Amino acid sequence: NAGVTQTPKFRILKIGQSMTLQCTQDMNHNYMYWYRQDPGMGLKLIYYSVGAGITDKGEVPNGYNVSRSTTEDFPLRLELAAPSQTSVYFCASSYSAVSYEQYFGPGTRLTVT
């Protein structure tokens, strides 16, 4: 099993550009999550999904959109990139919610200039 994979690993965007961060898991997990990690701030939840077709906002959803058309994929869309979105983005998945381990992808380092 590859676990949770993310692409790209690195990306530089200009202000106002858009992009999609890809996330795929092969563990048949229902729950998937997107986090951003800013220096000294820990990880903050952007969006999450409890199954195909179901998504909900996390703590910091502004400026992002998600979709979940399949169990495996959970892409994160950045529209009109801003410097405040410079961060490391992590995708994660879990079998269920409470008490279950979350499995993380390797991360995408995004710089907006």
Next chain:
Amino acid sequence: AQRVTQPEKLLSVFKGAPVELKCNYSYSGSPELFWYVQYSRQRLQLLLRHISRESIKGFTADLNKGETSFHLKKPFAQEEDSAMYYCALTGNTGKLIFGQGTTLQVKP
């Protein structure tokens, strides 16, 4: 409000010394608590969870509901323990709330 606080950004110890990474939480119900670890050039991974009451890589953590703490301890630090450690909790929503993280540096 749900909150996890890790008061130390950096903890530096010598090899063989005891280690305690502090974690305090704020949650009105009964939380599930976790420690996640990120070694250099590796992805974030679960180290241990309080419901398992297990010891992983020599680390233990006890939930103290009176002090709302979940400190991570190891009696004798090893150089390979150097990493970033995150304390996290979930409530009934299942969403993980992370602390700010503590970098543990174990010097030879």
